[in-house]
Amino acid sequence: MDPGSTVSAVRSQRVLCGEEIRPAVIIIKEGKIHSILPDTEASAHTAGKVMDVGNSLIMPGIVDCHVHVNEPGRTFWEGYWTATQAAAAGGGTTIVDMPLNSIPPTKTLRNFHEKLRAATGQCFVDTAFWGGVIPGNKVLYIQHKLQNTFQLQPFHAEREVQHAAAEKGDPHEYSTFLSSRPNIMEIEAIRTVTQICLQYQVRCHIVHLSSAQPLELIRAARKAGAPLTVETTHHYLNLCPENIPARAT
Structure with a gap:
């Protein structure tokens, strides 16, 4: 919010506070959120205009x-x-x-x-x-360069393995593609990333995790002190391969 705004508070019946949604008033000072209070406690802190947004949801960006x-x-x-x-x-x-x-x-x-x-x-x-995530195996070189900095190295974690299934079957079927990219490829790549992250203590980030199976590796590495984060995408959480018809990708 503009620091010059006359709005000193925003009231809503639905404010996300931690893990619950409840009525609250957000107190604003110098254009920034100062506090989030129950409506009964907010009047002493609202010196200017109060914007009431009714039932609209207010949540962190x-x-x-x-x-x-x-x-x-x-x-x-x-x-x-x-x-x-x-x-x-x-x-x-x-x-x-x-x-x-x-x-x-x-x-x-x-x-x-x-x-x-x-x-x-x-x-x-x-x-x-982001800087470009480039192909090639320069991980150790980059880790040496990034040590003792606050920089972050992203990984597209996918590693060729000998026992990965060759692409067979109808090329129009989604299952054919899946058979060429078994979960073990991601698991083995993430296993390497966790080892490197623990050894060099450089912040690492795994992009678009596609399988839940490596999560135990990631949790164990974080518990052991690895500065490691991970992300996934909504289609890995909401779409099932069985629901994808032929020629639909």
């Missing part, structure tokens, strides 16, 4: 740390103007751009500045940027 904004280069797919408005419409307050299809790819400082220029003046929410 969503931070999406993995958004493919394809600008520059493929803005006709998605650009900052549309991506950040979509985030705001869905309750997002921050996106982190994961460079996948932008041209040029964000793998050098020069290309990073091109990203910044493309985003300037087009963002409706806070925007941050």
